[in-house]
Amino acid sequence: MTDTLLALDGLTKAYPGVIANDGVSFRIAPGEVHALLGENGAGKSTLVKMIYGLVKPDAGRMALRGAPYTPDRPSEARTNGVAMVFQHFSLFEALDVAENIALGMENPPRRRELAASIRQVSHDYGLPLDPARLVGELSAGERQRVEIIRCLLQNPRLLIMDEPTSVLTPQEVEILFATLRKLSSEGTAILYISHKLDEIRALCDAATVLRRGKVVGTCVPRETTAREMAELMVGTTLHTPERRHRENGETLLELRGVSLPAATPFGTNLHALSLKVQAGEVMGIGGVAGNGQDEFLSVLSGESLQEPGRVFVDGVDIGALPPQTRRSLGVLAAPEERLGHAAAPDMTLVENALLTGSVREKLAPHGLVNWAATRAFAARIIEAFDVRTPNADVAARALSGGNLQKFVIGREILQAPRVLVVNQPTWGVDAAAAATIRQALLDLAGQGAAVIVISQDLDELMEIADRFAALNAGRLTDPRATAGLSLDEIGLMMGGAHDMEVAHAAQ
Template sequence: MPRLRVQSLTKAYPSVLANDQVNLSVGAGEIHAVLGENGAGKSTLMKMIYGVTAPTSGTIYWEDQPVDITSPAQARALGIGMVFQHFSLFETLTVAENTALFLPPGQSLDALSIKIREVSEHYGLPIDPNRHVFDLSVGERQRVEIIRCLIQKPKLLIMDEPTSVLTPAAVDRLFETLRQIRAEGCAIVYISHKLDEILALCDRVTVLRDGRVTGECVTEDQTPASLARMMIGHDFEHPFKPEPTAGEVALSVNNLSLKAVDAHGVSLSELSFSLKVGEIVGIAGISGNGQRELCSLLAGEVMPDAGDIHWFGQSLVGEGSTRRRQRGLCYVPEDRLGTGALADMSLTENSILTAADRAGLVSAGFLKLEKARAFADRCIKSFQVKTVGARAAARSLSGGNLQKFIMARELEQSPTVLICAQPTWGVDVGAAAQIRQSLIDLARSGCAVLVISEELDELFDVSDRIGVMFNGKLSPIEPISRTNREQIGLWMSGLWQKAA
């Protein structure tokens, strides 16, 4: 008997048919992948199952009985847990308080904190229950989402891009956990764009395209290439990276230090590196080791306690983010919804937020709305962003499509230096290849690019030189030809310091 079955499930919005007559069946003790491009309808389908949104038509069966799931609380009462792609955490509350909101009332926070520590350490996803969410990196927030689902011991676990900001070691540990709870009879619906993960973990695959089921298969019969063809309808090309012709130093960081602003922050200690015109430098590392603080310093959001940043030989210390953007420094933050874009603003308005000067969207203090809409339209077209248009609110886009729009918005400004954190987070395999090729092409056209990512494959695809951040310190920056994934993986635990 299937643990979950949906029959002819349809969700229609005024401007789009998100799901069209979808059928899906997941058995107890099965890990079932749902695969599709950004905007294919995966997240909408899961939100209907979890009670976040109501279906237009169709039926959901839970343990062979039709159910009308009207809220996440009702879903959790049935035994359904969900890890969202966009985090559903209250930033001003602690990890324990956020977890308590997911559980029946009357929980003791002290007892719950102990349980969170036990579960997080058992599953290899350590997190301090007393930390506030606003202090957590993206990777740490992902851990909170996963832990607070696992603490409920669900009968069905829905995971929407759960490994997007986890390191390879953390992914391996998570897979061990998922296999363990599968063996205990839990059904798992797993959404990911990482085809190798699906083949390694999942039993069956259902493919969505434009809101409809276009294929089903068992994973043992498939390869990454065959899954990609099922998903996007054709083969995708791996990025082509010509040899770099590095020019002058565009950005140099000299003995940069920053004291943590609170007990849970990361202090940066004497960071030094250079970024040259025409090259891509990649920074690897487990989330929460100072990457966010480094980005804030480079973007001009905070000033260092010691050290200096130079722009073509001229000091930037004292210059804020507006002046640095005017110089040609563009920035893709790791947090796309909240920092990278404002949810309730339209795509046109979100374009104005960062491209007003570089794209000429403001003149004499007045907005050029038509020019701003045209700019947003170019961004939508350049990365095939699935949306109803430039007037659409950022929150209406799927996570991957919003990521594509933010990437396009920064690239369309013809940056001199681009700082890019987690560039392909939540993006499907075809779009990820396009983004990576765009970064390579941008560098080879004369831009200096810094890519910060937890995806080692991504960094080795695009980088010319690569280093690692650990506990606020930076490893030596090595040419790609003189290192490998194994060495960088070891360095992500700080082992370069012991070797030195």
């Protein structure tokens, strides 16, 4: 009949103060790997939510294999062969793999049959996974496999993936891509959202670019450079972050044998971490997710306390001080989980500005909130970090992921910290905004702060960090200068990736 699997025609969706999708039209062919590109807030998530039946379009039409397609809910999308893997996994840690997969199915088969099908799909697609393992014990990459296998068991014709590689090691990315290529060769189309343009060039056949809700261009990623795609997205020329030469100063932050028992059954114990970070230095902390990154941040932020003699800033023992006291000393932190940890989802941006800014920005003198000053602080963050939002009175949860990330990081940087620790500072952030955030971190160090960047993005760490150390099962390697460090050496420092040998053996 036609070689179009999904046709979108004039899809439009407005939210208060913003048209998230404005007359979006494009087509996806069977077996095509189609990238959806766009800066933060461009409307990518809104579009895929309409395709998956989570959001109803205000106007426009969709057709699947030539027939009108109007999914009212995700189960209807799934019945039509449309599956989706979300950025945030919706898995229960205390249940095993098979139980989690059964929960997401309309009519789950019996346990033994289900376990057999999981093994079969996992073998066929090179995604090793034991149905009986507890999800809480799995790495981020393995958890993603659970979600993917859950989708594959439904034989999808279209698989939507929202930022699938942000939690994966380079080796896990290769495995995922091999799976996606196999699916595509079998005729399954893939709609792929990512800010990682080199990956898009390696994987995708076609790309549609959104800007402020509208389609502004299409391209063949293999024939387009990453920079050209980024510039198509933002509509301007990009600047690469610049590192000004500077002399490192005195030791500002010192950890002496910090240990910490995990706070949850699936957390990581920290084992005797020692580290010195100097004024003016960016220290990069790499490692596969779940190796103690959150715990490490909590030791610095003051969410976990230490006995005397373990954590020093400027020679002052801060290990037992609570977060607010640390803030007054200029020790600030921006955790990874932006909704619920870094920001309160139902509070407005103004209220969220107050949450961590009150001490250093003196927003609540004598215990009374100065709302005018708080508003002005929120406005400064929005302006300086180009946070796209109708105004500062919207709830944090209404912002697109990348825009909230810009807000959270900007809020800490503008408080001129002396020691700043950030976890995944550019997670889900588009190329232009990532460059702004990285430049701001470099500038902060340039002004004499000690900056600790925890990230799974090795390119990011190589770009901005002076030294690099890896967290592996709650232990920290000795830091090494990033200049001249090869990817192989970094891989060794990270202690090898989870399950790689098994994964390769199954391919």
